[in-house]
Amino acid sequence: MIELIAFDADDTLWHTERLYLTARQQFRDLIGGRVSPAELDALVHDTEMRNLPYYGFGITSFILSLIETAIDVTGGGISGAEIGRLLVIAREMISADVELMDEVEETLAALAEDYPLLLITKGDLLHQTDKVARSGLGRYFSAVEVVADKTPQTYGDILARRHVAPERFVMIGNSPRSDVLPVATLGGRAIHVPDANTWVYDMVDLPDDLPGPIFRVSRLSEVVPLIRGL
């Protein structure tokens, strides 16, 4: 018997990663020639990982890492005007239209009839809250939890506050690392909805002996009959 269902937001309810992919391409074009695209991507990734403990997840963190990489790669020689271009990209990403994934509205509407729905997302507090408002999806959710990271403890705290046992909780999302692994580790049920555009950081191998079951669906609407059968 399921008591609570939670959805991830970025690349589960609305497209996000493709904004990053576009920005990464714009960054390659800006820096182009100094190092190979593959080398540049690797440097950006290293900078992002190094900065996570400082800046967390989200667009402001990402742009600060691009600026830092640009400075490093050019030995400090990049101009302020070029860095200004990265700030424009940041604002474009933050104010980009919220584009829903397929079958989102009908899936939420169907589940919201029978279950309380939660939205659990990591990233910039302001930006994530703003996207919920602009998506028009807020009415389906009893609460929105913007968290600094998605660990077993994050989910454990959210469930404890609501007095929900992990086995009565289902988490739905595209990220093996953030949506599936910590929930199954905790003994909750995780439904993985893979998306072609998923950040490399979010891709991890899932051990097959976790306490909670992991399901995989190819379309979001499949979660409705799946959950009803649990």
Next chain:
Amino acid sequence: MIELIAFDADDTLWHTERLYLTARQQFRDLIGGRVSPAELDALVHDTEMRNLPYYGFGITSFILSLIETAIDVTGGGISGAEIGRLLVIAREMISADVELMDEVEETLAALAEDYPLLLITKGDLLHQTDKVARSGLGRYFSAVEVVADKTPQTYGDILARRHVAPERFVMIGNSPRSDVLPVATLGGRAIHVPDANTWVYDMVDLPDDLPGPIFRVSRLSEVVPLIRGL
């Protein structure tokens, strides 16, 4: 009869604004000569205000605004190396030791005996959560709410979730704009603990006909007898 007490964090429980003052001085030194210090401060302020809807509150937002101002003031001529100096300042600010204000520990310990305490702070989710952990003060609070902004609706939502009427709620903080005005507007009780270092954005005139009462104390420990007498 008071049912719930909340504290602001930055410049109420621990020093924050002086990190910003130091950074602003470092920024003046970096840009120095191109415009007067007063002019530069005004440009930074304008950039910060323009960026609030994009980046929200906190250090990453602040640093992105410094970078943008530096580019604007120099007509794009500032070097990557100089901008790199601003990134160093960002990381120094984020990893700075948490320095408690006077009388914090004893005040929280006294109130926590009789009331549930909440911490309500705006800013970067990760950084604010991290400071709570590093401050050692987490044990006094039943919950920590990091919010994107502090409006009457923010406080109204927090109280509604806990089924607490505004008149049974006390908010304690240094910011007239964020801690006092919205709470008194809602009919809650606000205790203003002025601090010499308060961001100009947080300074507003308080009308004297608000629904909720406003108290002012000169030392944090004075809130204990004040609240016990309410």
